[in-house]
Amino acid sequence: MPKTKILWLSCIACNGNTHSFFNYPHLEKFLEDFEFIYHPVINSEYSLEEVVSKDLPCELLLIEGSISQDLKRANKSLVEIIQNYSKRVKKIVTVGTCASFGGIFNESDYEDVSGLHFKNKECVERFKDIKEKSISISGCPIHPEVLVNTLYGIKKDLTLKLDEYLRPKEYFAYTVHNGCVRNEYFEYKIDNHKFGSLEGCMFYDHGCQAPFTHGSCNKILWNEVNSKTRSGLPCMGCTEPDFPRGNFYETKKNMGIPESLPVGVNKRSYLTLAGITKAFTIERLEKKLLDD
Numbered sequence: 001m002p003k004t005k006i007l008w009l010s011c012i013a014c015n016g017n018t019h020s021f022f023n024y025p026h027l028e029k030f031l032e033d034f035e036f037i038y039h040p041v042i043n044s045e046y047s048l049e050e051v052v053s054k055d056l057p058c059e060l061l062l063i064e065g066s067i068s069q070d071l072k073r074a075n076k077s078l079v080e081i082i083q084n085y086s087k088r089v090k091k092i093v094t095v096g097t098c099a100s101f102g103g104i105f106n107e108s109d110y111e112d113v114s115g116l117h118f119k120n121k122e123c124v125e126r127f128k129d130i131k132e133k134s135i136s137i138s139g140c141p142i143h144p145e146v147l148v149n150t151l152y153g154i155k156k157d158l159t160l161k162l163d164e165y166l167r168p169k170e171y172f173a174y175t176v177h178n179g180c181v182r183n184e185y186f187e188y189k190i191d192n193h194k195f196g197s198l199e200g201c202m203f204y205d206h207g208c209q210a211p212f213t214h215g216s217c218n219k220i221l222w223n224e225v226n227s228k229t230r231s232g233l234p235c236m237g238c239t240e241p242d243f244p245r246g247n248f249y250e251t252k253k254n255m256g257i258p259e260s261l262p263v264g265v266n267k268r269s270y271l272t273l274a275g276i277t278k279a280f281t282i283e284r285l286e287k288k289l290l291d292d
């Protein structure tokens with residue numbers, strides 16, 4: 001099968017998604033099936049100037065970083081480059097939360113910063129004619145396997161079902177809470193008392209946003225080994241359109257009730273459940289899992 005050609009465009013970015021992509025465990029195999037006509041970090045056959053001035057063809061346009069009207073690359077307006085290439089490629093993939101929703105750069109001095117189709121949760125009209133071709137892979141940074149699996153899906157002409165923010169449902173229908181090894185502690189409302197410890201759930205005190213964040217971090221492990229919450233760090237909600245929501249490492253509460261509740265759970269249900277579970281003391285869960 002011929003290699004699929006990719007143009008990777010870097011907009012306003014810290015290159016974190018590029019670095020996360022490099023951690024894909026089977027990168028060599030990936031590069032047997034795909035090639036970059038241009039990538040800002042990987043040695044590629046052409047410079048961006050050559051790609052843009054000669055209109056070199058490719059099948060996929062990958063965009064990393066937030067977009068602003070005034071931004072230029074290779075002496076051309078970035079918006080123009082995106083518009084030109086979007087007509088010719090099979091799919092456009094936004095790589096990361098900045099390219100998808102504007103991300104942390106929504107807070108910057110750049111004017112009119114946004115993601116390709118969204119600024120936070122709001123639709124951006126600028127590129128609406130190419131929305132049908134677009135897929136968002138959010139994350140700060142992206143999960144490399146989610147990006148690569150999606151690219152293979154496109155290469156094989158699979159129909160990818162997308163959510164309202166154009167994210168593949170296969171990876172973003174779940175919450176990050178799903179699959180965390182601390183679920184039992186969540187159910188019985190047992191706090192995590194120390195970062196990095198094996199025991200306890202971080203929703204109650206340490207700001208874990210996994211119950212209201214969509215992603216596959218606990219379904220497809222990072223580096224095929226672990227996830228943040230499994231290793232003892234709270235989820236920061238980096239795949240969501242309103243990232244960064246703040247409250248990292250701390251659960252904001254009103255009258256002892258977390259301000260943000262799990263998706264689909266209202267305050268009344270939460271209080272009822274919390275009341276029941278608090279009535280139990282499960283000794284096994286109060287102890288250390290491994291002796292010091």
Ligand code: SF4
Nearest residue numbers: 180201202203208210
């Ligand atoms: S630590 Fe976070 S992801 Fe794990 S069970 Fe608690 S709320 Fe869910």
